[in-house]
Amino acid sequence: MNRPDTDEQYGRNLMRRLPDPPDAPTRIDLSRAITVGRRRRRTRRIATVTAAATVTAMMLAAAPAVSNLFDRGPQRVHITDTSPAPQQPPRPVPSAPSTARPFRFAPDADVADPLTRPETIRTNSDGGGSSCRYAGELVVTVTRDHTYECGPVRQTFTGDQRISVDVVLRTAGGCAVVKFLSANVGSYAGAYGVNICAHGYIVNWYEGDSVEQLGTYLLPERTQLREPHRVAIEIHATTAILYRDDREVAVVDLGKGVPLGGGKVWIGGYGDPAGGDPPYEVALRNLEIIG
Amino acid sequence: MSGLAALAMTGRKVAVSVSADSEYTQFVAARLPALRRLAFHLCGDAHQADDLVQETVTKLYVRWPLRAVDNIDGYVRTMLVRAFIDERRRGWWRIRLFAGVGDEPTLAAETTPAVTSRVDEHTALQSALAKVPRRQQAVLVLRFLHDIPVTEVAVILDCSTGTVKSQTSRGLAAMRKLLSDHSDTTGPGPTTGALR
Numbered sequence: 014m015n016r017p018d019t020d021e022q023y024g025r026n027l028m029r030r031l032p033d034p035p036d037a038p039t040r041i042d043l044s045r046a047i048t049v050g051r052r053r054r055r056t057r058r059i060a061t062v063t064a065a066a067t068v069t070a071m072m073l074a075a076a077p078a079v080s081n082l083f084d085r086g087p088q089r090v091h092i093t094d095t096s097p098a099p100q101q102p103p104r105p106v107p108s109a110p111s112t113a114r115p116f117r118f119a120p121d122a123d124v125a126d127p128l129t130r131p132e133t134i135r136t137n138s139d140g141g142g143s144s145c146r147y148a149g150e151l152v153v154t155v156t157r158d159h160t161y162e163c164g165p166v167r168q169t170f171t172g173d174q175r176i177s178v179d180v181v182l183r184t185a186g187g188c189a190v191v192k193f194l195s196a197n198v199g200s201y202a203g204a205y206g207v208n209i210c211a212h213g214y215i216v217n218w219y220e221g222d223s224v225e226q227l228g229t230y231l232l233p234e235r236t237q238l239r240e241p242h243r244v245a246i247e248i249h250a251t252t253a254i255l256y257r258d259d260r261e262v263a264v265v266d267l268g269k270g271v272p273l274g275g276g277k278v279w280i281g282g283y284g285d286p287a288g289g290d291p292p293y294e295v296a297l298r299n300l301e302i303i304g
Numbered sequence: 305m306s307g308l309a310a311l312a313m314t315g316r317k318v319a320v321s322v323s324a325d326s327e328y329t330q331f332v333a334a335r336l337p338a339l340r341r342l343a344f345h346l347c348g349d350a351h352q353a354d355d356l357v358q359e360t361v362t363k364l365y366v367r368w369p370l371r372a373v374d375n376i377d378g379y380v381r382t383m384l385v386r387a388f389i390d391e392r393r394r395g396w397w398r399i400r401l402f403a404g405v406g407d408e409p410t411l412a413a414e415t416t417p418a419v420t421s422r423v424d425e426h427t428a429l430q431s432a433l434a435k436v437p438r439r440q441q442a443v444l445v446l447r448f449l450h451d452i453p454v455t456e457v458a459v460i461l462d463c464s465t466g467t468v469k470s471q472t473s474r475g476l477a478a479m480r481k482l483l484s485d486h487s488d489t490t491g492p493g494p495t496t497g498a499l500r
Contacts (some may be wrong), residue, residue, distance in 0.1 A: 020472065020473060020476050023476060024444060024447065024448040024472065024476050024479075025448045027429070027448070027476075027479060028444055028445065028448035028482075029447040029448070029449065030425060030426070030429055031345055031426070031429055031430065031433070031445075031449060032426045032430075033341060033344070034340055034341055034344035034350055034353060035350055037350060039336070039354055040351070040355075040358070041336060041340070041354050041357050041358050041361070042355040043329055043332060043361065044332065045358070045362075046358060046362040046365050047325060047328070047329075047360045047365055049365075050362050050363075050364075050365030050366045050368075051365075053362070053366045054366050057366065194318075198418060228341050261371075262437065
């Protein structure tokens with residue numbers, strides 16, 4: 014008698030026809046798993062300790078803020094406001110990057126370059142004095158009021174991503190630049206860029222030869238020259254969050270859209286004549302991109 | 305260093321000291337074939353399967369030693385299946401998706417009609433399975449190929465046994481349709497049934 018298979022029988026008959034893996038040598042490397050696993054353990058420990066410290070500090074900081082609520086009422090802080098940032102309650106200041114110890118990159122970073130030699134970013138110059146060169150770090154010199162790009166990283170990054178780099182402003186008016194989601198596909202042809210200057214972050218939209226300023230986000234205190242800071246840009250869907258030393262500076266809406274196929278990341282420098290006279294110089298270290 | 309060389313190296317360390325690392329190495333080395341097999345059935349590609357296992361054993365090391373876990377085999381299997389399903393968590397899956405395609409050892413040297421038919425059948429089946437949603441893929445592979453009971457599959461996927469059964473039913477229906485479409489497109493073959 015010819016009866017139709019039950020789901021169970023059909024499933025078994027069907028799936029058992031799947032082949033087993035080929036006898037090719039495995040690429041699984043247990044020593045690598047141990048090395049990477051050790052790094053992740055350390056990262057987890059640091060994250061746990063940092064989170065605990067942050068929670069404690071926030072609880073301490075929240076006490077006076079709660080009592081102030083009854084005196085002053087709620088206060089709103091507008092992130093696109095160009096006036097100086099209002100006084101913040103005391104918060105733990107994360108340690109600024111040190112040049113004395115090697116930077117610890119995330120184990121899952123797609124780009125992890127100390128920027129001490131031309132591996133990810135090549136050197137270049139424009140013949141007019143602007144250049145990108147290596148001197149223990151990536152030094153960007155800009156000789157006039159414009160943005161100077163050192164070059165993109167090879168990879169294209171789609172979706173959520175985090176770009177971070179240590180920035181040292183060496184001269185007054187010198188700003189570092191990080192461009193991201195740089196692409197020219199269909200109706201999307203441009204790039205977002207952040208000028209990291211002493212007084213704050215300026216977010217721009219670059220399209221062809223035009224630059225449109227999308228917002229200026231002032232820092233609570235000016236960045237001192239030759240003082241290293243870790244700058245990070247986190248992109249989540251159509252929002253970018255800007256950080257300095259793990260402290261959130263601004264949340265920016267990527268209103269010009271996001272390229273579906275992703276975009277490149279560029280780094281470089283910018284000369285701000287309002288801040289000082291050329292030549293402008295910034296130094297960059299420890300570029301990390303997690304896509 | 306190749307995986308086997310690494311194993312050999314870590315294997316010597318086991319004899320020297322009984323540490324958490326050597327326990328880990330011993331444990332994983334013994335389970336690698338089973339983990340690779342499961343990963344291969346889920347991914348349908350040997351390179352992706354190796355990546356999946358590599359990621360799983362790395363995560364396992366981070367949590368090692370697992371003092372509070374009774375069934376470590378089940379725990380590792382769960383980690384592997386969840387890593388497969390939750391590809392959004394990290395980009396590694398997409399990044400390596402096309403790596404190495406074409407350098408897979410094949411049966412090219414054997415070109416008899418029977419071998420060709422078998423390769424076609426495998427390809428059609430793997431291709432159909434790849435089109436089914438990942439949770440359904442996992443349910444089908446775990447239940448019917450690895451003989452894992454419904455209750456255990458429910459634990460692995462963190463859902464109820466009823467959900468496992470409904471996912472099984474949907475997965476099989478999808479497979480039936482996909483294979484039937486494939487059969488319609490390619491015409492009648494040497495065998496009959498869902499697979500041509």
